[in-house]
Amino acid sequence: MALSTMIHTHLPTTLYGGAVNRISSISAHRRVAVDTKLNRGARRLAESLTSLLHLNIDPPSSRKNLQHSSWDSFDEEKHNTPTTSPKEMIADKWRQLHGCTDWGSLLDPLHPWLRREIVKYGEFAQATYDAFDFDSFSEYCGSCRYNRNRLFEKLGLCKNGYKVTKYIYAMSTIEMPRWLERSRLMDTWSKDSNWMGYVAVSDDEETRRIGRRDIVVAWRGTVAPAEWYEDFQRDLEPIGIGDAKVEHGFLSIYTSKNESTRYNKSSASEQVMEEVMKLVQFYRGQGEEVSLTITGHSLGGALALLNAYEAAVNLPGLPVSVISFGAPRVGNSAFRDELDDLGVKTLRVVAKQDLVPRMPGLVFNESLQRFDDITGTLEWVYTHVGAELRLDVSSSPYLKRGFNPMGFHSLETYLHLVDGFHSAESAFRSDARRDVTLVNKACDMLVDELRIPQGWYQLANKGLVCNEHGRWVKPRREPEDIPSPIGDQAHEHSLRIQMQENYQMLYASYQT
Amino acid sequence: MALSTMIHTHLPTTLYGGAVNRISSISAHRRVAVDTKLNRGARRLAESLTSLLHLNIDPPSSRKNLQHSSWDSFDEEKHNTPTTSPKEMIADKWRQLHGCTDWGSLLDPLHPWLRREIVKYGEFAQATYDAFDFDSFSEYCGSCRYNRNRLFEKLGLCKNGYKVTKYIYAMSTIEMPRWLERSRLMDTWSKDSNWMGYVAVSDDEETRRIGRRDIVVAWRGTVAPAEWYEDFQRDLEPIGIGDAKVEHGFLSIYTSKNESTRYNKSSASEQVMEEVMKLVQFYRGQGEEVSLTITGHSLGGALALLNAYEAAVNLPGLPVSVISFGAPRVGNSAFRDELDDLGVKTLRVVAKQDLVPRMPGLVFNESLQRFDDITGTLEWVYTHVGAELRLDVSSSPYLKRGFNPMGFHSLETYLHLVDGFHSAESAFRSDARRDVTLVNKACDMLVDELRIPQGWYQLANKGLVCNEHGRWVKPRREPEDIPSPIGDQAHEHSLRIQMQENYQMLYASYQT
Known part of the structure; x- marks a missing residue:
């Protein structure tokens, strides 16, 4: 259960007033039904949590133009x-x-x-x-x-x-x-x-x-x-x-x-x-x-x-x-x-x-x-x-x-x-x-x-692309992007070479 | 009321049995242990907090390989x-x-x-x-x-x-x-x-x-x-x-x-x-x-x-x-x-x-x-x-x-x-x-x-694109794709011309 759902389920309606999202309005009658079944402890917890966190739950802007x-x-x-x-x-x-x-x-x-x-x-x-x-x-x-x-x-x-x-x-x-x-x-x-x-x-x-x-x-x-x-x-x-x-x-x-x-x-x-x-x-x-x-x-x-x-x-x-x-x-x-x-x-x-x-x-x-x-x-x-x-x-x-x-x-x-x-x-x-x-x-x-738009960071068609036959397929990952446990060897090799050069330079500077 | 809601409200539970809700199966054994120490309300809170950091997705139903x-x-x-x-x-x-x-x-x-x-x-x-x-x-x-x-x-x-x-x-x-x-x-x-x-x-x-x-x-x-x-x-x-x-x-x-x-x-x-x-x-x-x-x-x-x-x-x-x-x-x-x-x-x-x-x-x-x-x-x-x-x-x-x-x-x-x-x-x-x-x-x-993936038909970044200043913006619609109540005039004009030519051909065929 998402936290927002929890709040909706546990808090008295007045606390969240106009409600956070559109979905919540779908079945108000059901929420009431749930509400009546809640034990007092749960509601007390939720209320405490609300005041504890100093939550100012404002009603969201309505769907007006x-x-x-x-x-x-x-x-x-x-x-x-x-x-x-x-x-x-x-x-x-x-x-x-x-x-x-x-x-x-x-x-x-x-x-x-x-x-x-x-x-x-x-x-x-x-x-x-x-x-x-x-x-x-x-x-x-x-x-x-x-x-x-x-x-x-x-x-x-x-x-x-x-x-x-x-x-x-x-x-x-x-x-x-x-x-x-x-x-x-x-x-x-x-x-x-x-x-x-x-x-x-x-x-x-x-x-x-x-x-x-x-x-x-x-x-x-x-x-x-x-x-x-x-x-x-x-x-x-x-x-x-x-x-x-x-x-x-x-x-x-x-x-x-x-x-x-x-x-x-x-x-x-x-x-x-x-x-x-x-x-x-x-x-x-x-x-x-x-x-x-x-x-x-x-x-x-x-x-x-x-x-x-x-x-x-x-x-x-x-x-x-x-x-x-x-x-x-x-x-x-x-x-x-x-x-x-x-x-x-x-x-x-x-x-x-x-x-x-x-x-x-x-x-x-x-x-x-x-x-x-x-x-x-x-x-x-x-x-x-x-x-x-x-x-x-x-x-x-x-x-x-x-x-x-x-x-x-x-x-x-x-x-x-x-x-x-x-x-x-x-x-x-x-x-x-x-x-x-x-x-x-x-x-x-x-x-x-x-x-x-909300949550807009997304791939086109969830990464599927249309191939030459008109079929939607998941393309294979580029070979160089496939994770490899030995993938960093090249980097380490170049680092080692640089370090050797470094030491040689240092050594040379000591010599002179 | 959406159709699915209607169905859930009216049909006997057996009809949709195992189907729709996938969230519940996460950690049954642990919840039991917690149960003994927390009252029901606290447990609900714990369950709720579960979702707080899920940055992307709900777990799929059977997460088996x-x-x-x-x-x-x-x-x-x-x-x-x-x-x-x-x-x-x-x-x-x-x-x-x-x-x-x-x-x-x-x-x-x-x-x-x-x-x-x-x-x-x-x-x-x-x-x-x-x-x-x-x-x-x-x-x-x-x-x-x-x-x-x-x-x-x-x-x-x-x-x-x-x-x-x-x-x-x-x-x-x-x-x-x-x-x-x-x-x-x-x-x-x-x-x-x-x-x-x-x-x-x-x-x-x-x-x-x-x-x-x-x-x-x-x-x-x-x-x-x-x-x-x-x-x-x-x-x-x-x-x-x-x-x-x-x-x-x-x-x-x-x-x-x-x-x-x-x-x-x-x-x-x-x-x-x-x-x-x-x-x-x-x-x-x-x-x-x-x-x-x-x-x-x-x-x-x-x-x-x-x-x-x-x-x-x-x-x-x-x-x-x-x-x-x-x-x-x-x-x-x-x-x-x-x-x-x-x-x-x-x-x-x-x-x-x-x-x-x-x-x-x-x-x-x-x-x-x-x-x-x-x-x-x-x-x-x-x-x-x-x-x-x-x-x-x-x-x-x-x-x-x-x-x-x-x-x-x-x-x-x-x-x-x-x-x-x-x-x-x-x-x-x-x-x-x-x-x-x-x-x-x-x-x-x-x-x-x-x-x-489910529901994969989607635009990249919900249609937002990164402009030359590095800002994500909604691009203007191409002028020719902006709906216009008079947009079809060109089509009607060409249709009229074709029909006139048609009549002329017919007329010509009658003449000969």
């Missing part, structure tokens, strides 16, 4: 405005922008250079959704639709000035239904693993602009909160050698491996750390300053934190930052303290209306007293880390006001809100340039006046 | 088989194929020439769906996406050898919720009318093949069965001068007009009859044999019957046939008798599992005893006309067996079943060539083994 208004001129004007401004040279300030002082004075008001950087990293995280193969009838379900050399080109992200160097795959040895996207076919690229993210590195031009060679790790975040809620909240596992503990489900995804698999003979942790250490070694070898920035949305934000912990332990002296979007809590307070001690800087971008950052512990940590009957089972353990950039869906004139958990949590909604954020007190930036249309890629958050 | 089987070889083989055979020369038999003897011996077994003709007309009806603009945020919602000269080219129907000569628009003066597709914008191409079909005529080559100049009228059939069920069942209106009566909703769509509208200053009836009479006059003037074949699916099939009645009254001697798919009952028995007397031939293609052909009167005519409380309001009046080609969804090895009212009623399902039909007793034709994939265009009827 849309008026001519300033929206039309908005249309004309915006359509012809570039989505980006010329890039600033931020090299001198990179350490502050990377969080060395915990972004203290940069967040409110939000420094425009930092805003651009946050959006850049958010777009790297968004790429893990946009390129993911969700088609359960595809033999490549769960993989990336493009190989790493074409990913940014296919998604229009070349402008960011980075190059993907490695894809990361993950599995989990503990059972977590609905975590993996699995092909329904027998012969698939992998039965166990999903594409879970990638490592990228700034090119020379971007490196000059941002003042250091920046290694990025972007983690994909597809997961059903049921797992977090039911499983993830109870089992904490130690990480490292101290008291630090983290949620065991996240840790399982990060560390699971199995010799019999094709893509996870090594764990996501091992894959990413091997690549990051190699890159750090290589660029440090060239005498460059290097930073590591780890990003992710939702579950991806949780994995980013585990990754940052491991990187900071293994690469002392390396500036490590996490920029997460709508991420849940991950570990206990000792975990937070260790991250602090290790110097990991975390900027959590959080929308006030989004439920996910309150998990695990949405119910447990925040409204314990209301649910006496379940208090026996829990501890107040989960703790957020780092600095927070707090966004508000209601700040944007482009977004609908109705209760929409999918929309509130969507990464594109986050990126839109970051783009429009100036300070907690001020209005949405009138000169925000990011394409507003992107918000509706996979949800229904834009006001009707913008005339943008 | 599909087996290797004969389906794979089917795939390979079919993909490389043309979808059509060489066309037969049917000129000598055209009157029988057109129904002059009520298709007596041609239906069981189905004559292959007739099968091809039925599919041809069905594809003309399907075109009215495939080209229809359903986008309520488009100013052209409710129109055809292409002008009449590009329609067949855009839909790959040029192979059929016809040319569209006119578009038909309809409105209704009686209120029928969910009949019209309406734009949500203020400035739209029309506030009252929808594109409702078209008139086409066979080209010279097809005319030689089929033995006469064939005029086709194809009617679009978008309507929620709720209207038939709630409104259409009670009010019969007289048509013609005798006792014949037809359902008043259908008649309203066919005959409504309003001087203040742009597209229905004349009614659908007047538009279609003017064009048909002009074409008949023109081709008869050239000494050709002419036939009229009217086709439509669902509501379109009902309009086809009204159209046939009017054409037969006004064009004595013209062979008039209706080929309808999944059409409801339209009128009383006097209407049927008058159609017979007028010589209108009707071939109703009906799938046994489709509910729509049982309406109006699904409840009233066929299961009266179950709804005693409403028996006072009705009469057993609605009667089907003509010959029936009865199809069976369970005859096709490619189709799912579950209860699926949308899928059973879909025109593409019908065309697939016609293509595979040999006789009531025999199995699905093994050499049927029509592309099976088409069945899933707008529904979910194909067995999983075929690996065809």
Whole structure:
């Protein structure tokens, strides 16, 4: 049952007034019937949840004709405005922008250079959704639709000035239904693993602009909160050698491996750390300053934190930052303290209306007293880390006001809100340039006046094409886009050659 | 109320058993464990939260892996088989194929020439769906996406050898919720009318093949069965001068007009009859044999019957046939008798599992005893006309067996079943060539083994395109595809010139 359905089913009708979607009006009489059957506890829970979350459930705009208004001129004007401004040279300030002082004075008001950087990293995280193969009838379900050399080109992200160097795959040895996207076919690229993210590195031009060679790790975040809620909240596992503990489900995804698999003979942790250490070694070898920035949305934000912990332990002296979007809590307070001690800087971008950052512990940590009957089972353990950039869906004139958990949590909604954020007190930036249309890629958050279809990000005919015989068929994937566990050998070979050359140059310089 | 809702509300649960809802099976074992600790309300919350992060899709029903089987070889083989055979020369038999003897011996077994003709007309009806603009945020919602000269080219129907000569628009003066597709914008191409079909005529080559100049009228059939069920069942209106009566909703769509509208200053009836009479006059003037074949699916099939009645009254001697798919009952028995007397031939293609052909009167005519409380309001009046080609969804090895009212009623399902039909007793034709994939265009009827996504007929990014500034925008419609009430003037002008030349030739031949 979708959350919105739950709300509809459990809340008194007055709370959601004109109702969120058209479907709900179909069988009002049935809902009443359901309502009368609900036990009091369920309704009390739902009511508590509503007030707990400060949900302002406004009635949605009705199906009346849309008026001519300033929206039309908005249309004309915006359509012809570039989505980006010329890039600033931020090299001198990179350490502050990377969080060395915990972004203290940069967040409110939000420094425009930092805003651009946050959006850049958010777009790297968004790429893990946009390129993911969700088609359960595809033999490549769960993989990336493009190989790493074409990913940014296919998604229009070349402008960011980075190059993907490695894809990361993950599995989990503990059972977590609905975590993996699995092909329904027998012969698939992998039965166990999903594409879970990638490592990228700034090119020379971007490196000059941002003042250091920046290694990025972007983690994909597809997961059903049921797992977090039911499983993830109870089992904490130690990480490292101290008291630090983290949620065991996240840790399982990060560390699971199995010799019999094709893509996870090594764990996501091992894959990413091997690549990051190699890159750090290589660029440090060239005498460059290097930073590591780890990003992710939702579950991806949780994995980013585990990754940052491991990187900071293994690469002392390396500036490590996490920029997460709508991420849940991950570990206990000792975990937070260790991250602090290790110097990991975390900027959590959080929308006030989004439920996910309150998990695990949405119910447990925040409204314990209301649910006496379940208090026996829990501890107040989960703790957020780092600095927070707090966004508000209601700040944007482009977004609908109705209760929409999918929309509130969507990464594109986050990126839109970051783009429009100036300070907690001020209005949405009138000169925000990011394409507003992107918000509706996979949800229904834009006001009707913008005339943008909901969930518009889709393939023509779901990828089917008409062949020369007039038959609609699924074309075979381009050979270079078929995931291969040995696909990165070429890259590693070239990297090794460059490193050798590097050493030779160093050696030569010592000789002279 | 949508048909499926109606069904769920009224039919015993056993009828739709395992079919529709797929969400429930996710994690039964876990829910039990949770149960002991949480009250019911909390459990509901947990279930609800499950959906929060599902960024794309619901899990398919049985998520088991599909087996290797004969389906794979089917795939390979079919993909490389043309979808059509060489066309037969049917000129000598055209009157029988057109129904002059009520298709007596041609239906069981189905004559292959007739099968091809039925599919041809069905594809003309399907075109009215495939080209229809359903986008309520488009100013052209409710129109055809292409002008009449590009329609067949855009839909790959040029192979059929016809040319569209006119578009038909309809409105209704009686209120029928969910009949019209309406734009949500203020400035739209029309506030009252929808594109409702078209008139086409066979080209010279097809005319030689089929033995006469064939005029086709194809009617679009978008309507929620709720209207038939709630409104259409009670009010019969007289048509013609005798006792014949037809359902008043259908008649309203066919005959409504309003001087203040742009597209229905004349009614659908007047538009279609003017064009048909002009074409008949023109081709008869050239000494050709002419036939009229009217086709439509669902509501379109009902309009086809009204159209046939009017054409037969006004064009004595013209062979008039209706080929309808999944059409409801339209009128009383006097209407049927008058159609017979007028010589209108009707071939109703009906799938046994489709509910729509049982309406109006699904409840009233066929299961009266179950709804005693409403028996006072009705009469057993609605009667089907003509010959029936009865199809069976369970005859096709490619189709799912579950209860699926949308899928059973879909025109593409019908065309697939016609293509595979040999006789009531025999199995699905093994050499049927029509592309099976088409069945899933707008529904979910194909067995999983075929690996065809459901409802795959869709535009890339719902029609949005990325402009030169990197913004996603809805492109303006090509000027020639913008519907215009005077758009057909050019056609009429050329037709008039041809007719004048024709008369001059005739006149010249009299002179000599």
